[in-house]
Amino acid sequence: MGKGDASDKSRRIVPIKFKRWDVPPNVEVFDRYKSAMSEIVIGREPGSPVLKYFVQDPPVSEKELEQLGELAGELIYTARGQQDFTREKFEEVLKKRNLYNPILMHYIERELWGYGPLTAVMADPKIENVECNKADSPVTVTHTDYGRIETNMAFAADELDRLVMRLAHLAGKSVSVFKPFLDGVTIPGGHRYTCTYRTEISSSSTFAIRKFPEKPWTIGKLLLNETITPEMAAWIWLMIETRQAILVAGVMGSGKTSLINALASFTPPHMKIGTAEDVPEFRLPHTYWLRYVIREAQTIEGTGAVTIFDLLKLLLRSNVDYIMVNEIRGEDAKVWMQAVATGHGGVTSIHAEDPDTVFARLEQLGIPTAHLSALRGIAFIGFIFQDIGKGYFKRIRKVKEFFEVKIDESGREVRRLFWYETGPNGGPRSLSLEELLESNSAQLMMQYLGLSKERLAEEYRTRVDFLRWIAGMSRANPEVAEMDSIKQLMANFYLDKNFFRSIPVPAPARPKEQEKAEVRPVKPKVTIPVAVREATAKEQKEGEQKEAKEVEAKRLGDVRLVGMGDMVLRPPRVVKKGKMKSQEEKERKVMGALASKLRRSGEG
Secondary structure (H helix, E strand, C coil), X not given: CCHHHHHHHHHHCCCCCCCCCCCCCCCEEEEEEEECCEEEEEEECCCCCCCEEEEECCCCCHHHHHHHHHHHXXXXXXXXXXXXXXXXXXXXXXXHCCCCCHHHHHHHHHHHCCXXXXXXXXXXXXXEEEXXXXXXXXXXXXXXXXXXXXXXXXXXXXXHHHHHHHHHHHCCCCCXXXXXXXXXXXXXXXXEEEEECCCCCCCCCEEEEXXXXXXXXXXXXXXXXXXXXXXXXXXXXXXXXCCCEEEEEECCCCCHXXXXXXXXXXXXXXXXXXXXXXXXXXXXCCCCEEEEECECCCCCCCCCCECHHHHHHHHHCCCCCEEEECCCCCHHHHHHHHHHHCCCEEEEEEECCCHHHHHHHHHHCCCCHHHCCCEEEEEEEEEEEEEEECCEEEEEEEEEEEEEEEEECCEEEEEEEEEEECCCCCEEEECCHHHHHCCHHHHHHHHHHCCCHHHHHHHHHHHHHHHHHHHHHHHHCHHHHCHHHHHHHHHHHHHCCCHHHHCCCCCCCCXXXXXXXXXXXXXXXXXXXXXXXXXXXXXXXXXXXXXXXXXXXXXXXXXXXEEECCEEECCCCCCCXXXXXXXXXXXXXXXXXXXHHHHHHHHX
């Protein structure tokens, strides 16, 4: 290759630029934990009254990053196909160049196959949303414990443009000046991605990522986190089993879809569930599940789109027992209400904070109160706040209220059955069991299941006990709360409703911090002087000899005369070794004298 070719190649190779984050000095730390290979710090900077989310990436020098970027650019340029664009190939080349170490490989992996500088945030299970509203402004995140807070991450305009395009490519889409936005597309991990590009419709590129947990929420996890009580969950279970339609209401990001996902466990195992979603969010612990997802328009003119309205009409003809929608927003609300009015069970969600707002929203969607006779319950999910000191509060997600709804010709009746009270003496509250059994939902349960009031009370108590058992087992082993385990446990319950009573709940595993605190201190290793060791050894040897003599004397002293009638058994005579020799010599002398006497008599 000539010099001209080499220089031309160097001009065409574009080095990869790595962006990393550091925690500034003197941050007051409130919380700290790991995410991927980075460290997350929740704290505040000196003089600042607000908490921030800090990312500390693995330490690496600027020179190493520069070399790594040049090498990555070269490998990308020379790659002839997908077989040259693998982790193994990059690892092999790094080792040949003496650049390999796990930290550098981490930067390569996250830049080429991951989320780049967002990797730590996307790997953090406590993050629900990631948002960037403007170039050169802090990225904000929604944290499960601390709500929406700013981060130490910010992107320049050109960096943000590249990041927005990169995330679009991960979704298999593209953004451009011609189409400067994407609305709710799915990126790897099942997360929902929305963005704008450059300054066509916003002041700069922007993006918002709605994160979904790697492992779905189940009723076991909600019980384990005390998001819902066993008593409330058991009553909702009976309502779902008897096909009473339920709305889940709450503000944006309160966990409505997660609650619906968990409540799907309460559909009997032999029933069929149909879901209609604008974005694939559901992951139901159920065997018979028919899933439909909308499709965007396929042409510039906007034709070829498949809407939620279309999917709901299709589900009505698909022989499903339950219809679940992640959220009703328009015409789909009417179709869902018609479906549950014809005998289908169903659960869906709506943005509202109290019963009056729910009915006002439904009227805005074109459903008057008179057409809501099939709606039987409304569950409100939201947050309560726990004081963590220094003027800061931690968010705790709760199913705060559950209302029974009765709508007929006489009007609308809304009755609160379960609720959560805040304050020093707060906690879960509910009507008494006698009052619950007099409710309209209880009458529908007895009618559907053919049970008396006493038998319904027994069914309710059995479910409460079972859910408490699940919570206890999940505390002892968190794997019990995962989707596959919950699915199997629910199937077992419908085979034998008392199977769990013979399985004791083990003690919960102790946290590692507690185990470390209770470890006994190790004795320090000491060095004993030689003189002390010799004196101790001599004293120990003399003690052992003395003890041996005492044992022997005791053994001989224990031998006594034993009488048996006229016969007396005497103990054997014990002769010491020295006396034994003299006795033998004496016997030899006697025998020698006797032999001499015999010889003399023979001679005579």
